[in-house]
Amino acid sequence: MTTTLSKPKFVLRGHTNWVYDVTFSPDSSRLATAGWDHTIRLWDPMSGQLNTTLRGHSTEVYCLAFSPSGETLASGSANNDSGVRLWDVSSGTPVGTLLGHNNVVHDIAFSPDEKLIASVSYDKTVRLWDWQNQRERVVLQGHRRQVEAVAFTSDGTALCSASADTIARRWDVQTGKLIHEYPAVLPWAHALAFSSTLSMFAVGYGHRPPGSRRPQGMARIWHLRDNRLVQTMKGHRNWIYSVAFSADAQRLATGGWDGTVKLWDLRRGVELMTLKNHIDVVRTVAFSPDGRWLASAGYDQRVCLWEIG
């Protein structure tokens, strides 16, 4: 039995254009949101209050990542802005820029030891940065379409990147060499995400079942270890635009064109609940590391904070 929730704990208003990414700090005490209004906003999830607005990007902000210590925030933007910016979270001041991508930076990840940043872009490249020296270390090439997601393995020796061509690739961080390819064998994906331990890879997309008038949103989960499709989730009306794993990789959140967010139990392979408050495409979803919150946001400019734990 699926539960439907329509009232989030907080609706965070302030962004004045599409919200493209949301992410929680590692201790779950902060929520960062990135907008097409060129701002990054830091919120207190407990009170729903806006703490700081980070200004400096001159174009849309597409992605965010907290460092493992939570002291630094990285943000990715478009190519006519500084591609990746780094911010000191406590003071809200910019501390660096990483220039090199020549198209939208779509995802960023810090290595577990916090020494490296990986960024992926619509320019089809993955770039590894020694961010404290603001130096590009290596450019990983091989994706045939825009690259949309990136994550490090827990030991930091490898990273995975995923492209809209639905092929995930594993790279050796030291040598920059391609180790493995994981084809998801789908024509096209709108949303891609890795689980925190990099054991799984999720793809959100759409598919029109025979006889149906609308495409149906679907999410598929692959086990990366043996490149095996383990689950398929159906339920969204129309395309899925965002996917995210919970920190313990037991749950998956999906957001879609239909304005809903769905929460899935990956152990049992069932839908847990549907969250309805958005009135437009849900472009991003994120779990808090402590499992208490789920944040969702998108084209209606609002950020919904759902208490789920």
Add this chain to the structure above:
Amino acid sequence: MMLSLQSGNLRLCDRVSRREAMRLGSLGALGLTLPQLLSAQTAAVTPGQPPSFGRAKRCILLYMWGGPPHHDTFDLKPNAPSDIRGEFYPIPTNVPGIEISDHLPLLAEQADKYTILRSLNHRDGDHISASHDMLTGNAYPRVSPLITARRSDHPHFGAVLSRQQPRDNGLPGYVQLPCLLQSNSGKVIPGQYGGFLGIRYDPFIVNAVPNKSPIEDPTFEQFVPREVRLHEGMTPLRLKGIGRIANQLDQRLRKLDRTRAAESLNSIQQTALSLLCSPQSRQAFDLSNEEPRVRDRYGRHTFGQELLFARRLVEAGVPLVTVYWRNGPVRTDIGWDNHINNFPNLKNWQLPPLDRAFSALLDDLETRGMLDDTLVVWMGEFGRSPHIDDNGGRNHWPQVYSAVVAGAGLPRGATIGASDREGAYPREYPISPHDLGATILHLLGVDINRKLYDQTGRPHQICQGKPIAQLL
């Protein structure tokens, strides 16, 4: 009247000086002749014209600057090879037999309100000159990316309409949203203006984005374009008084300067003052009067709020509004010119707002009983190439492309013309942009067989095309 209203230091909106205000022309009988007068223009059949002539009392043109890809919107080719058919699927609409992109699901549910033209074509692969053709119904003398708007250009449909059907309702003859259309190299796109008809037939350009952030525009929630905002302390009554004094001065000055330019300027000033003083126009321009629910329905993005604004304007009595697409991020503020990243551009920031806003507009016009006498046209200057290149882009393709027309008694739930198997060339019933232009003017009640006289009295053909017979 657009920019020249506020040209130089003349700012009527928020920093109007007494001297500036006194330069304005007379008020005339302002604000008394809005929708009532317009509705008095009955739909009587004009002798010698078919019943479709003049069936559109108003028109909203949605111009997708850059050239939207027909393969991924309204003319999908699911059986073509993968490097042509692209990454989207066709979905059925609420009209049996008509399919459009799976990324336009809301428009798929409104297909019974519009007709898709699938065989538009011409030979001009340049944005600038091709736009002139689309916006005027006449070919630009040469194909070039280096041209810029000139007074000798053919006038925009709205200018022709204003000239042939002058109205005295205190509202602009036609309005352009959200701003002046320029190429990346700064060239002003021809076909937006009054062209050879002169400055008094230029559009009123709003020059504001109704969904801009409060940082950039404090009137975000109470959106009123700067051009129709009164400076604090300046009331319409006071401005009218100033206008009367200015008018007396103008009359004396006009005896000294009887040039055409001076007369044009006076006309512009009168319209400016009309806009500022007429409660109807101020009401129409104030988007905050709209219910939040309706604003949500159109989508809280630039394009959505612009279409809502356009609906308000035509409802108030503006006969024609052109909305130029400007919804992309700064990085790709090139409209629909998807030379790279065609599919991410489409799925992320082009089709969702288009789907929501365009479907909302059709629905809203229908609900208000306005669709039958309002013409809505969705078009760009060309389509995009069948083959997807190495950058994931589609390139300019004027050889065949699609447009959508709705309202004004046009067929609903239909397609006219067809492209070939690869979406490369017309397969049946080729339509030129001039034919589409002729159709727009015909529906608006402009007799395209008459001559249009420029400022020197030289006659010009109104439009090079012929109305699309299958459509009418």
